[in-house]
Amino acid sequence: xxxxxxxxxxxxxxxxxxxxxxxxxxxxxxxxxxxxxxxxxxxxxxxxxxxxxxxxxxxxxxxxxxxxxxxxxxxxxxxxxxxxxxxxxxxxxxxxxxxxxxxxxxxxxxxxxxxxxxxxxxxxxxxxxxxxxxxxxxxxxxxxxxxxxxxxxxxxxxxxxxxxxxxxxxxxxxxxxxxxxxxxxxxxxxxxxxxxxxxxxxxxxxxxxxxxxxxxxxxxxxxxxxxxxxxxxxxxxxxxxxxxxxxxxxxxxxxxxxxxxxxxxxxxxxxxxxxxxxxxxxxxxxxxxxxxxx
Amino acid sequence: xxxxxxxxxxxxxxxxxxxxxxxxxxxxxxxxxxxxxxxxxxxxxxxxxxxxxxxxxxxxxxxxxxxxxxxxxxxxxxxxxxxxxxxxxxxxxxxxxxxxxxxxxxxxxxxxxxxxxxxxxxxxxxxxxxxxxxxxxxxxxxxxxxxxxxxxxxxxxxxxxxxxxxxxxxxxxxxxxxxxxxxxxxxxxxxxxxxxxxxxxxxxxxxxxxxxxxxxxxxxxxxxxxxxxxxxxxxxxxxxxxxxxxxxxxxxxxxxxxxxxxxxxxxxxxxxxxxxxxxxxxxxxxxxxxxxxxxxxxxxxxxxxxx
Numbered sequence: 223x224x225x226x227x228x229x230x231x232x233x234x235x236x237x238x239x240x241x242x243x244x245x246x247x248x249x250x251x252x253x254x255x256x257x258x259x260x261x262x263x264x265x266x267x268x269x270x271x272x273x274x275x276x277x278x279x280x281x282x283x284x285x286x287x288x289x290x291x292x293x294x295x296x297x298x299x300x301x302x303x304x305x306x307x308x309x310x311x312x313x314x315x316x317x318x319x320x321x322x323x324x325x326x327x328x329x330x331x332x333x334x335x336x337x338x339x340x341x342x343x344x345x346x347x348x349x350x351x352x353x354x355x356x357x358x359x360x361x362x363x364x365x366x367x368x369x370x371x372x373x374x375x376x377x378x379x380x381x382x383x384x385x386x387x388x389x390x391x392x393x394x395x396x397x398x399x400x401x402x403x404x405x406x407x408x409x410x411x412x413x414x415x416x417x418x419x420x421x422x423x424x425x426x427x428x429x430x431x432x433x434x435x436x437x438x439x440x441x442x443x444x445x446x447x448x449x450x451x452x453x454x455x456x457x458x459x460x461x462x463x464x465x466x467x468x469x470x471x472x473x474x475x476x477x478x479x480x481x482x483x484x485x486x487x488x489x490x491x492x493x494x495x496x497x498x499x500x501x502x503x504x505x506x507x508x509x510x511x512x513x514x515x516x
Numbered sequence: 517x518x519x520x521x522x523x524x525x526x527x528x529x530x531x532x533x534x535x536x537x538x539x540x541x542x543x544x545x546x547x548x549x550x551x552x553x554x555x556x557x558x559x560x561x562x563x564x565x566x567x568x569x570x571x572x573x574x575x576x577x578x579x580x581x582x583x584x585x586x587x588x589x590x591x592x593x594x595x596x597x598x599x600x601x602x603x604x605x606x607x608x609x610x611x612x613x614x615x616x617x618x619x620x621x622x623x624x625x626x627x628x629x630x631x632x633x634x635x636x637x638x639x640x641x642x643x644x645x646x647x648x649x650x651x652x653x654x655x656x657x658x659x660x661x662x663x664x665x666x667x668x669x670x671x672x673x674x675x676x677x678x679x680x681x682x683x684x685x686x687x688x689x690x691x692x693x694x695x696x697x698x699x700x701x702x703x704x705x706x707x708x709x710x711x712x713x714x715x716x717x718x719x720x721x722x723x724x725x726x727x728x729x730x731x732x733x734x735x736x737x738x739x740x741x742x743x744x745x746x747x748x749x750x751x752x753x754x755x756x757x758x759x760x761x762x763x764x765x766x767x768x769x770x771x772x773x774x775x776x777x778x779x780x781x782x783x784x785x786x787x788x789x790x791x792x793x794x795x796x797x798x799x800x801x802x803x804x805x806x807x808x809x810x811x812x813x814x815x816x817x818x819x820x821x822x823x
Binding site: 461 | 521522523524525526528529532533535536538539540541542543544547549550
């Protein structure tokens with residue numbers, strides 16, 4: 223039994239945000255004046271008072287020609303068509319499921335928008351409606367794509383592809399949606415031995431890489447065999463690395479996660495969450511990313 | 517208790533991981549998360565502490581007030597516990613949080629029911645007439661699993677931080693008693709917290725037990741055992757929570773493990789805590805400075821076993 227390690231109290235300084243590439247980001251807090259020029263149109267996150275354009279949320283100012291808006295740094299997920307999301311089923315209703323995706327309203331997954339097991343395509347009948355719980359139950363995790371957005375802002379999902387569907391064994395990490403970088407693909411098979419789905423809504427799913435890719439069966443049969451220890455170590459390490467990146471507000475994409483993983487290899491998995499070790503790995507990952515950009 | 521909903525596959529992953537002694541965040545079954553203990557955070561209390569154990573965030577404030585001793589114990593002061601969970605989540609506001617709050621308060625009463633945990637006789641001013649009553653208010657800021665452990669650490673730290681002013685009772689010629697408070701703000705009595713017990717929660721997941729379960733792991737465990745142990749290994753109370761059943765042999769096993777680990781680690785931990793606090797007591801202004809300017813944080817990182 224090892225002794226308890228104790229740390230001395232230390233002043234924690236915020237990590238230097240590093241060199242900014244491209245121009246300076248104009249960060250504002252609620253109440254800050256963005257501009258006094260009256261020629262601009264106000265967009266989301268701003269309001270006009272006394273001929274001044276003032277920010278109503280804390281975030282980054284974005285300007286498109288004459289439109290000025292403030293994009294909040296910490297906000298709920300705003301769905302956009304084509305986004306990949308990972309969600310959890312909260313309710314089973316008559317012809318649809320309600321999915322929790324960290325947005326303002328629960329997302330909707332219509333019965334007509336799912337793929338049946340086996341990939342068969344047919345019109346859903348009344349029997350399918352009664353058997354909805356056999357497909358997806360409360361608490362299940364799914365990966366889906368945003369099909370459309372209702373007028374009130376609620377997002378409608380679909381899983382009409384073999385790569386989407388119910389998720390099996392793995393680990394879910396919830397982060398802020400603004401930290402997930404928009405990329406061409408959000409399904410990554412990392413070379414370290416695990417796969418990761420970076421949902422645009424901030425839900426990140428880490429799972430062991432499945433051996434056969436083709437026989438997906440529509441993603442409904444979960445593999446309930448125990449995951450081997452080596453895969454578990456990779457998944458736990460990835461999970462801790464993602465948490466480390468999030469605490470230092472770094473963007474999450476496959477390269478940043480991989481660099482952080484490689485920087486964390488000399489340390490034990492459970493040590494990654496110690497503040498000093500977190501700082502060290504994130505600094506190293508950030509340095510490599512800056513070198514990559516040249 | 518605020519809990520997360522998990523899919524069956526996620527629960528299976530967690531249970532298998534525990535069997536192999538590798539939890540989701542890389543810890544072993546007997547590892548605690550990093551704990552941060554900060555004292556003297558609330559200025560208008562007699563003593564306060566804030567504990568962050570992973571995601572769990574607890575704030576404890578202690579106010580010392582004069583009151584009359586209880587009839588059955590006329591020469592002792594006493595402690596009163598209040599727990600507030602309303603700031604945690606919408607489902608715990610109002611009625612929902614009350615149930616959890618009374619549950620935690622009753623557990624704390626049982627833990628501190630042992631006579632030697634706090635020296636209550638030192639809280640007495642005049643037998644049968646005046647005594648100090650310590651009102652311990654626990655605020656559950658964020659529930660990230662394992663709240664009982666965090667609350668017991670916070671209460672112990674807050675009790676250590678408590679400064680009770682010294683009073684003298686003067687008697688007039690007519691017999692009316694006047695209570696005189698000393699003018700010096702640093703002239704106060706401190707409590708000895710060596711015997712204050714700490715709660716350890718062992719959650720049974722599958723066939724093994726884990727300490728310091730996260731919210732996800734608590735959703736997978738059917739039964740947990742809460743034991744409050746002092747640094748010398750004496751058990752003051754025991755409680756079982758959860759719908760599942762525990763085998764008598766596994767209960768003995770869990771108790772043995774807890775007592776063994778507590779004896780070793782608690783001595784180290786309390787030495788660490790007391791050492792740090794004693795150094796800050798030499799400079800009475802340090803705690804105020806640190807609170808406002810640089811957030812002095814005592815970080816205790818139990819590596820293997822935790823008291």
